[in-house]
Amino acid sequence: MSPVPPSRDRLRIAIQKSGRLAEPARTLLASCGLHWRESRDRLFCYGETLPVDLLLVRDDDIPGLIADGVCDLGVVGRNVLAEQQAAQVADGREPVFREWLPLGFGGCRLALAVPEDWGWQGPAQLSGKRIATSYPSLLARWLADEGVSADVVMLSGSVEIAPRLGQADAICDLVSSGATLAANQLKPVATLCESEAVLAGPVAGFDAVRGELAALLMRRLDGALRIRHSKLLLFQAPRDVLPTLLPLLPDAETPTVMRVDGADDLALQALCHGAVTWQRLEELKRAGAHGLMVLPVEGMLA
Ligand code: ATP
Ligand code: ZN
Numbered sequence: 001m002s003p004v005p006p007s008r009d010r011l012r013i014a015i016q017k018s019g020r021l022a023e024p025a026r027t028l029l030a031s032c033g034l035h036w037r038e039s040r041d042r043l044f045c046y047g048e049t050l051p052v053d054l055l056l057v058r059d060d061d062i063p064g065l066i067a068d069g070v071c072d073l074g075v076v077g078r079n080v081l082a083e084q085q086a087a088q089v090a091d092g093r094e095p096v097f098r099e100w101l102p103l104g105f106g107g108c109r110l111a112l113a114v115p116e117d118w119g120w121q122g123p124a125q126l127s128g129k130r131i132a133t134s135y136p137s138l139l140a141r142w143l144a145d146e147g148v149s150a151d152v153v154m155l156s157g158s159v160e161i162a163p164r165l166g167q168a169d170a171i172c173d174l175v176s177s178g179a180t181l182a183a184n185q186l187k188p189v190a191t192l193c194e195s196e197a198v199l200a201g202p203v204a205g206f207d208a209v210r211g212e213l214a215a216l217l218m219r220r221l222d223g224a225l226r227i228r229h230s231k232l233l234l235f236q237a238p239r240d241v242l243p244t245l246l247p248l249l250p251d252a253e254t255p256t257v258m259r260v261d262g263a264d265d266l267a268l269q270a271l272c273h274g275a276v277t278w279q280r281l282e283e284l285k286r287a288g289a290h291g292l293m294v295l296p297v298e299g300m301l302a
Contacts, residue, residue, distance in 0.1 A: 009051065011073065012053050013052060013055070013072065013073045014062045015054055015055075015056060015074070016057070016058070016076075017056035021059060021105075025075040032217060032221055032224050035047070035048050050213070059077065062080065063097050066097045072202070072210055073217075078099060078102075078195040078198050079135065079174060079193055081198060082195075083136075086137035090140065094203075095203060097200050100199045100218070101218060101222075102196055103196065103197045103199060104197075108195050109175055109176075111172070112126075112142075112170065112191075112192060113189065114169075118187075120189045123146040123148050123190065124148060126148050128150065129150050129169040130168040130170075131143075131153065131170045132153040132155045132163075132170075132172070134154070134156055134159060135173075138192050140152055142192045160173055160181065160183075160184045160186065161184060172192065199221065223300040223302065224299075226302070227297040227298075229275070230272060230273050230297045230300075231271075232272075232296075233249070233270045234267070234269050235291055237290070238264060238288060245284060248284055250277075251273040252272045253271045253273075256269045
């Protein structure tokens with residue numbers, strides 16, 4: 001049983017201290033209007049704009065900190081969260097943390113990779129083989145689902161060189177571009193988990209004060225994520241060209257159309273979620289739009 005979390009009136013979010021997720025996590029939270037004063041040891045950052053503090057830790061510690069109530073929320077790869085959830089389930093325990101929101105960065109996948117010279121015929125080929133991984137619970141679950149019996153060799157780092165060192169026949173590791181696998185004469189043959197950074201939190205939720213703070217943060221994160229790649233496009237156009245023009249708008253929400261007093265043309269504004277390239281602007285102009293202007297979007301509250 002986890003200890004009952006102490007009652008606090010501030011929200012505490014754990015993020016990675018250094019590594020791939022550290023900078024993007026801070027940048028995303030800062031874009032939600034959070035600013036912090038750093039402590040001397042640089043492990044704790046006191047929230048100055050809202051009662052939301054940061055704890056800077058190793059990513060693997062984040063689910064446990066949430067489970068123990070030391071932290072309320074955390075930014076962590078789905079791979080880490082899923083592995084620790086799978087370990088809890090394998091132990092017959094109920095998971096106490098869950099994914100609250102995918103955050104759109106830190107994309108990678110947990111893949112099974114075999115030597116390039118294996119002719120891959122399917123999971124049954126792994127029967128009786130040794131597979132090196134830092135994700136033993138996810139691998140064990142996948143092997144069980146596939147009905148394959150193989151030896152799971154737990155390694156905490158440099159998994160990709162295990163086959164060359166004779167420690168294992170295959171590996172199960174994180175892959176993004178695949179360059180590391182190729183450099184070690186390995187090829188990916190199956191995906192166990194599609195991953196990205198996620199906001200993790202307790203299954204049980206919070207008391208009223210922290211619950212309200214968490215809801216506020218979720219609303220701001222939702223807005224920040226929605227406008228991440230968005231631009232506001234302003235332009236004018238004669239009414240009769242609208243049917244050809246609107247399909248050209250890049251991933252736009254239904255545009256707002258305004259009549260300008262004394263002018264024949266309409267003024268339009270469209271929130272575009274895709275890239276608004278020069279090419280797109282030129283296409284719109286050819287279709288009859290003019291006075292095109294692209295503006296950055298600083299905030300959004302749906
Ligand atoms: P820590 O010191 O915090 O334990 P770490 O070495 O475990 O750091 P990083 O290598 O910084 O962690 O990776 C953190 C997370 O970044 C991973 O858990 C994963 O979710 C994500 N990630 C994205 N692309 C990759 C990749 N190519 N290899 C490894 N992790 C990746
Ligand atoms: Zn780690």
